[in-house]
Amino acid sequence: MPDYxxxxxxxxxxxxxxxxxxxxxxxxxxxxxxxxxTGTGWPVANKALFFPIDILEPFLIAKAxxxxxxxxxxxxxxxxxxxxxxRLASTGSIAVTATTDLQAAALAYNVLPSQDAAYLAAACDSxxxxxxxxxxxxxxxxxxxxxxxxASAFPLPSTATFADxxxxxxxxxxxxKRSTI
Amino acid sequence: xTMPKRVSTGSPACVGTELAAAGVQGPGSAVWPVANRAYFVxxxxxxxxxxxxxxxxNGSVLTNNGDAGFYDVDxxxxxxxxxxxxxxxxxxxxxxxxxxxxxGLFYLALACVGTTGSFQRYSxxxxxxxxxxxxxxxxTAFVLPSSVTFAAMDASLYIPVIGVDFA
Numbered sequence: 478m479p480d481y482x483x484x485x486x487x488x489x490x491x492x493x494x495x496x497x498x499x500x501x502x503x504x505x506x507x508x509x510x511x512x513x514x515t516g517t518g519w520p521v522a523n524k525a526l527f528f529p530i531d532i533l534e535p536f537l538i539a540k541a542x543x544x545x546x547x548x549x550x551x552x553x554x555x556x557x558x559x560x561x562x563x564r565l566a567s568t569g570s571i572a573v574t575a576t577t578d579l580q581a582a583a584l585a586y587n588v589l590p591s592q593d594a595a596y597l598a599a600a601c602d603s604x605x606x607x608x609x610x611x612x613x614x615x616x617x618x619x620x621x622x623x624x625x626x627x628a629s630a631f632p633l634p635s636t637a638t639f640a641d642x643x644x645x646x647x648x649x650x651x652x653x654k655r656s657t658i
Numbered sequence: 659x660t661m662p663k664r665v666s667t668g669s670p671a672c673v674g675t676e677l678a679a680a681g682v683q684g685p686g687s688a689v690w691p692v693a694n695r696a697y698f699v700x701x702x703x704x705x706x707x708x709x710x711x712x713x714x715x716n717g718s719v720l721t722n723n724g725d726a727g728f729y730d731v732d733x734x735x736x737x738x739x740x741x742x743x744x745x746x747x748x749x750x751x752x753x754x755x756x757x758x759x760x761x762g763l764f765y766l767a768l769a770c771v772g773t774t775g776s777f778q779r780y781s782x783x784x785x786x787x788x789x790x791x792x793x794x795x796x797x798t799a800f801v802l803p804s805s806v807t808f809a810a811m812d813a814s815l816y817i818p819v820i821g822v823d824f825a
Contacts, residue, residue: 489670490702494791498675504678544786544789577784579785649787657809658789658790658792658810
């Protein structure tokens with residue numbers, strides 16, 4: 478394993494949360510700020526999205542979360558996958574109740590940096606579920622930096638078949654070391 | 659390799675990346691939302707370093723004392739300035755703080771005794787984004803207590819500009 482303590486300008490310890498807005502995920506891949514809003518539903522009912530997360534030190538996940546928009550509806554499932562598409566942990570179906578706020582669910586998993594690559598997964602069974610998201614990035618941009626998707630994947634399957642992202646849709650989804658977020 | 663001598667809320671080592679990615683605008687002056695409240699901004703330290711000062715950025719109105727400090731992830735206070743009269747409208751106000759912070763995750767803390775004074779703060783677009791940054795708060799926390807029970811951020815949409823200078 479590389480000795481990251483010798484690369485101080487490139488490596489910072491993880492914060493209490495890692496989200497799709499973090500350097501460890503999309504902010505380290507798409508060098509521009511998005512314009513966010515809450516008015517768009519999940520791209521397709523029962524579709525799962527997989528966001529790459531770089532883990533450089535052990536990260537004990539306590540919860541996964543999403544920032545939702547107004548009018549909560551539908552069910553959500555958060556999960557953690559390896560590079561081969563194996564589900565390592567998931568919350569199972571959780572009713573969406575948050576209104577323009579963050580909703581979290583327990584997702585206990587200890588991510589080790591020896592894992593080759595990792596994906597934070599989210600699936601939703603309703604296209605009417607509104608998320609706080611940006612469409613500032615094209616589907617091409619998102620697929621080109623490793624965002625994946627899978628149709629008919631609610632609840633999150635034990636094995637995912639990854640396909641390139643086909644939506645200009647970046648929600649705020651994350652994991653937390655703390656139970657209090 | 660060199661590292662920044664100054665780190666604050668808007669730095670990548672704090673929550674600057676997340677704020678920028680979410681399109682949050684630069685800080686502005688706003689009154690402290692709740693009397694005796696403390697806000698905690700996560701700060702990632704890449705290696706043991708000696709601090710020289712902790713600071714906040716005042717807003718346009720200087721009423722109400724402030725108290726700034728460092729906490730560990732378990733909510734233990736490592737250092738605090740104590741109740742400090744504010745000076746320098748719309749200016750950075752620093753207090754000497756000599757402390758070695760190890761490698762890892764810490765919190766920069768800022769508390770204020772009242773709600774008439776203003777500070778420079780980032781204002782996320784909604785409570786969900788504010789919580790997603792990992793910032794936390796505690797009420798009835800002036801002066802900054804020796805240990806604190808962190809609570810989730812609320813609808814105040816207020817992440818103060820707090821910083822640390824290294825020796």
